[in-house]
Amino acid sequence: MPANEFENLMGEAGYERAGSGQGQAGRVKIWWSHKTYRFVESxxxxxxxxxxxxYHPSEKTD
Incomplete structure (x- = not known):
C-alpha cells in the first residue's frame, strides 16, 4: 500500500507515529501508538x- 495512504488511515484511526528503526534487508520499521489500542508495528x-x-506484535507472557 502506498505509505501516504496507510499513514492517512492510521491518523484517521487515532494512531500517532511513536518511533522508527532499521528493519531487515534495508527495510524500515515504524511503530504507531494509540491512546486505547495496542501499538502497531509497520x-x-x-x-x-x-x-x-x-501488525500488532504479540505480547510476551513470561
Missing amino acids: IYSGDKNIVITA
Whole structure:
C-alpha cells in the first residue's frame, strides 16, 4: 500500500507515529501508538514509499 495512504488511515484511526528503526534487508520499521489500542508495528520499503505489512506484535507472557 502506498505509505501516504496507510499513514492517512492510521491518523484517521487515532494512531500517532511513536518511533522508527532499521528493519531487515534495508527495510524500515515504524511503530504507531494509540491512546486505547495496542501499538502497531509497520514495515516499509527502504525508500519509505510502500508499506509492506503492519501488525500488532504479540505480547510476551513470561
